[in-house]
Amino acid sequence: MKSRVLIGLAVVGVILVGAGIVVMFGQSQPLWSDDEMAMLRSLSIDSLPALPPDPSNRYGDDPAAARLGEKLFFDVRFSSNGQVSCGTCHKPELDFQDGTPLGHGVSTTQRRTMSIVGTAYSPWLFWDGRKDSQWAQALGPLESAVEHGGNRTFYAHLVDQFYRADYEAIFGPMPNISLLPLNAGPVADPDAKAAWETMTSEDQEAVTRIYANMGKAIAAYERLIMPGQARFDAYVQALNASKTDQAASILTSDEQAGLRLFIGKANCTQCHNGPLFTDNHFHNTGVPSVATLPEDTGRAQGALQVQHDEFNCLSQYSDAKPEDCAELQYMIAEGDELIRQFKPPSLRNVVGRGPYMHAGQFTTLEEVIAHYSTAPAAPVGHSEIHPLNLSQEEIWQLIAFLGTLSGPVNAEQQ
Numbered sequence: 001m002k003s004r005v006l007i008g009l010a011v012v013g014v015i016l017v018g019a020g021i022v023v024m025f026g027q028s029q030p031l032w033s034d035d036e037m038a039m040l041r042s043l044s045i046d047s048l049p050a051l052p053p054d055p056s057n058r059y060g061d062d063p064a065a066a067r068l069g070e071k072l073f074f075d076v077r078f079s080s081n082g083q084v085s086c087g088t089c090h091k092p093e094l095d096f097q098d099g100t101p102l103g104h105g106v107s108t109t110q111r112r113t114m115s116i117v118g119t120a121y122s123p124w125l126f127w128d129g130r131k132d133s134q135w136a137q138a139l140g141p142l143e144s145a146v147e148h149g150g151n152r153t154f155y156a157h158l159v160d161q162f163y164r165a166d167y168e169a170i171f172g173p174m175p176n177i178s179l180l181p182l183n184a185g186p187v188a189d190p191d192a193k194a195a196w197e198t199m200t201s202e203d204q205e206a207v208t209r210i211y212a213n214m215g216k217a218i219a220a221y222e223r224l225i226m227p228g229q230a231r232f233d234a235y236v237q238a239l240n241a242s243k244t245d246q247a248a249s250i251l252t253s254d255e256q257a258g259l260r261l262f263i264g265k266a267n268c269t270q271c272h273n274g275p276l277f278t279d280n281h282f283h284n285t286g287v288p289s290v291a292t293l294p295e296d297t298g299r300a301q302g303a304l305q306v307q308h309d310e311f312n313c314l315s316q317y318s319d320a321k322p323e324d325c326a327e328l329q330y331m332i333a334e335g336d337e338l339i340r341q342f343k344p345p346s347l348r349n350v351v352g353r354g355p356y357m358h359a360g361q362f363t364t365l366e367e368v369i370a371h372y373s374t375a376p377a378a379p380v381g382h383s384e385i386h387p388l389n390l391s392q393e394e395i396w397q398l399i400a401f402l403g404t405l406s407g408p409v410n411a412e413q414q
């Protein structure tokens with residue numbers, strides 16, 4: 001009797017183990033828990049909200065402004081040597097960056113060129129967030145001695161000469177600036193600076209208004225530059241539709257393992273989260289400094305600069321009401337934790353976009369992930385990351401996963 005019961009139990013056991021094996025191997029994809037599925041959905045491009053208006057730029061969604069902005073973006077006449085446009089460093093075919101450690105305009109910058117894709121969603125612009133809108137940002141490189149090398153009166157004359165009809169159709173009548181100096185602005189060049197100081201404040205304001213409107217047109221164009229669907233997004237769509245077999249054919253097992261690390265053990269989503277894979281905030285991740293460059297304190301200097309920026313959300317050139325400027329009004333402006341904090345770039349299209357980090361410190365993604373794995377102490381301030389001690393296989397799996405974030409970039413006119 002006893003032995004029959006035992007045999008019976010053993011048979012049941014074998015059946016159960018067999019069923020378990022069928023479940024394990026019949027399952028063609030790793031199982032994601034409800035929490036993990038919620039995380040995957042939040043990273044998918046389908047979670048990107050409709051682009052909110054920029055209250056500081058009332059022309060931001062004007063198609064005519066975007067058309068003018070696109071022309072200005074690629075016009076090399078807007079530079080001191082007639083050879084540099086925004087597109088020189090932000091190349092559409094390279095995810096709107098340039099593939100070099102530092103940007104090269106009329107001279108060389110001290111940081112790496114950032115991609116522009118999806119930055120309409122970013123409340124802060126630049127690695128250190130020293131600008132709070134796309135239009136205010138665009139006015140930085142134009143007057144930078146190492147990027148376009150020009151000044152605002154020079155640019156206002158060019159708009160008057162080559163784009164007057166386009167300009168007036170959007171912004172209204174162009175003031176008469178024909179008698180103003182050819183080169184004047186609050187820039188490093190001593191002659192242009194001296195000429196600027198001889199101008200009346202009314203003339204300075206009229207020129208600065210034209211200059212700010214150039215930025216607003218460029219921003220209207222940049223607002224259209226958005227990432228498209230990547231393989232990762234198709235994977236999440238298939239999982240959402242319970243098409244698990246189809247999902248398994250979209251990502252390889254290494255890519256799925258990399259995704260599991262990314263949202264789990266490696267904790268990348270602490271900072272690279274949301275559909276653009278950035279929290280648009282600032283972090284010190286212990287990226288090494290570059291001996292040949294001056295010390296870079298990142299957000300510590302950027303926060304002070306944006307507060308005093310001539311074109312910030314609260315400025316006279318902004319179209320926003322003070323209550324629209326909450327980001328600026330309530331930002332953290334001081335504190336030791338700001339030292340060497342930088343903005344995490346979006347990880348969409350990150351493969352093939354090296355070198356990486358704010359001064360191109362790492363040539364390959366392998367070096368990037370090795371940095372996260374060892375988490376060295378920050379050169380200045382405190383690093384927020386902790387050693388992950390990843391195996392070589394896990395490093396490759398994370399890189400494989402990052403490859404699933406590549407997709408087309410849309411910059412079409414509407």
Ligand code: HEC
Nearest residue numbers: 086089103104105109111112113114125126127138141147
């Ligand atoms: C000489 C190369 C160069 C030129 C020319 C240039 N940029 Fe940049 N761009 C850079 C660099 C370098 C950075 C990062 C600089 C920093 O953080 O200090 C950057 C950052 C940006 C960002 C910030 C992106 C983000 O995620 O915060 C935007 C937007 C941008 N540039 C737009 C423009 C526009 C518009 C123009 C033309 C008016 C322009 N750039 C001209 C090199 C260039």
Ligand code: HEC
Nearest residue numbers: 266268270271283287342343344345356357358368372384
């Ligand atoms: C504590 C916040 C934080 C965490 C956690 C984090 N990152 Fe980053 N990431 C950043 C910041 C900030 C930068 C830019 C740093 C700089 O340039 O100095 C960055 C840059 C990168 C870059 C370079 C992108 C480019 O265009 O230069 C890659 C790739 C990257 N991170 C991937 C990852 C991966 C993979 C993980 C998980 C292993 C991860 N990050 C975890 C904040 C973080």
